[in-house]
Amino acid sequence: MFSWKRGVDIVEGDRTVEKVERDAMPFPVLQPDPEHVLGDHYLPARVDEVFWGRLPASGDAPLLTIRSGETVTFDTLSHEGILEDQGRDPRAFFARHGVVDDEVLTDAVALAASDHPRDSETDGPHVVTGPVAVEGALPGDVLTFEVVALEPRVPYGVVSNRHGRGALPGEFPLEGPSFSVFVRAEDGPDGPVGVMPLRAGSKEVARFPLAPFLGVMGVATASSERPHSVPPGDFGGNIDIKLLTVGARLHLPVQVQGALAYVGDPHFAQGDGEVALTAVEASLRATIRFTVVPADEARERFGELAGPLVETDEFLAPTGLDVDLDEAVKHGVRAAIDLLEARYGMDRSHALAYLSAATDFDISQVVDRVKGVHAKIRKADFGG
Numbered sequence: 001m002f003s004w005k006r007g008v009d010i011v012e013g014d015r016t017v018e019k020v021e022r023d024a025m026p027f028p029v030l031q032p033d034p035e036h037v038l039g040d041h042y043l044p045a046r047v048d049e050v051f052w053g054r055l056p057a058s059g060d061a062p063l064l065t066i067r068s069g070e071t072v073t074f075d076t077l078s079h080e081g082i083l084e085d086q087g088r089d090p091r092a093f094f095a096r097h098g099v100v101d102d103e104v105l106t107d108a109v110a111l112a113a114s115d116h117p118r119d120s121e122t123d124g125p126h127v128v129t130g131p132v133a134v135e136g137a138l139p140g141d142v143l144t145f146e147v148v149a150l151e152p153r154v155p156y157g158v159v160s161n162r163h164g165r166g167a168l169p170g171e172f173p174l175e176g177p178s179f180s181v182f183v184r185a186e187d188g189p190d191g192p193v194g195v196m197p198l199r200a201g202s203k204e205v206a207r208f209p210l211a212p213f214l215g216v217m218g219v220a221t222a223s224s225e226r227p228h229s230v231p232p233g234d235f236g237g238n239i240d241i242k243l244l245t246v247g248a249r250l251h252l253p254v255q256v257q258g259a260l261a262y263v264g265d266p267h268f269a270q271g272d273g274e275v276a277l278t279a280v281e282a283s284l285r286a287t288i289r290f291t292v293v294p295a296d297e298a299r300e301r302f303g304e305l306a307g308p309l310v311e312t313d314e315f316l317a318p319t320g321l322d323v324d325l326d327e328a329v330k331h332g333v334r335a336a337i338d339l340l341e342a343r344y345g346m347d348r349s350h351a352l353a354y355l356s357a358a359t360d361f362d363i364s365q366v367v368d369r370v371k372g373v374h375a376k377i378r379k380a381d382f383g384g
Helices: 090-095 106-112 295-302 325-344 348-358
Strands: 007-012 015-021 041-043 064-066 071-075 127-134 142-152 156-162 178-188 191-197 205-209 213-219 236-238 249-253 261-269 284-293 309-311 315-322 360-365 371-378
Touching: 041 064, 041 127, 071 127, 090 106, 127 284, 142 213, 142 261, 142 295, 178 205, 213 249, 213 284, 261 284, 284 295, 295 325, 315 325, 325 348, 325 360, 325 371, 348 371
Parallel strands: 041 071, 064 127
Antiparallel strands: 007 015, 071 284, 127 261, 142 249, 142 284, 156 178, 178 191, 191 205, 213 236, 213 261, 249 309, 309 315, 315 371, 360 371
16 A cells, blocks of 8 residues: 555565564655565666666567566656756755755666666657566467555655646746646645645645556557657556556556566656646656456457556546547547446447446546546446
């Protein structure tokens, strides 16, 4: 579960060998650490291994190979504070907001100072950890990402509007090429909250709940060309669906042998739409369980899955993606009809009627070139 203060059990086999207490600091900073991780495997965000602005493709070698059902703990990095328009110096950038050096992640500092081959003119901003090969995954299968744990690595994040992008390009930013707001995390009466000033220098603030998730979760494309990190696709990638908190599952159609899974774009919170351009971007340590669903079983459970499908205890959330929001909605409705037909045996006319009567179609995001919509089908409506 998401928590700022907790003890973490380090398990070896079927016994707890150590309990790591993380209560020494109110908001502990999680620097790279191979010793105290929750997963069966650990993948840090090393400078010479991360993708920055691009996503894995068929020709990329896995950093790790695991068996279906095993867990991987990933260190993920937010791009905020390391980009060129912020000075590419996270210590200096965050110092302006009162963050001391030892509260800045050393892997972020190393990446910003490196000669990583990212091209700021043609590549995206996102830092991606992976890929991971899952034994037995073949094209036609489905790979399930189960979010086991999301641990904040720092007690702060950033929301940015830049380069005339976002939902109101040409209107915002009001001044200059970019505008960033620093958000500090605090304990609230019902859990951690983000604290944002109402104006620059103001002591008046807005407080809102934090609900961490990974904006980027994907599998490698069958193409030899690495996709840009911003637009999502049938491979997943930058889908920015805030339902993917702890306990949620993401189901993706496998495109290459081993799937070559990856994660990135960590968030502390996001509103559906993500209208500024980013949400509360902030680094997370994420533990994911990867499970291969064989093609025949996948068809019984999901139909012919053509793109990302999110599942929570409450909802099934098929998606629609397109550069045109109207077309994205159409794709989402068709995906929802296909799912209801395959999973519950609804005929297509009844499925459309049900969706109109009982299902919300939420806008995932409108700022990633390819816009996203997801339907929230209540599983309880069909007996669980």
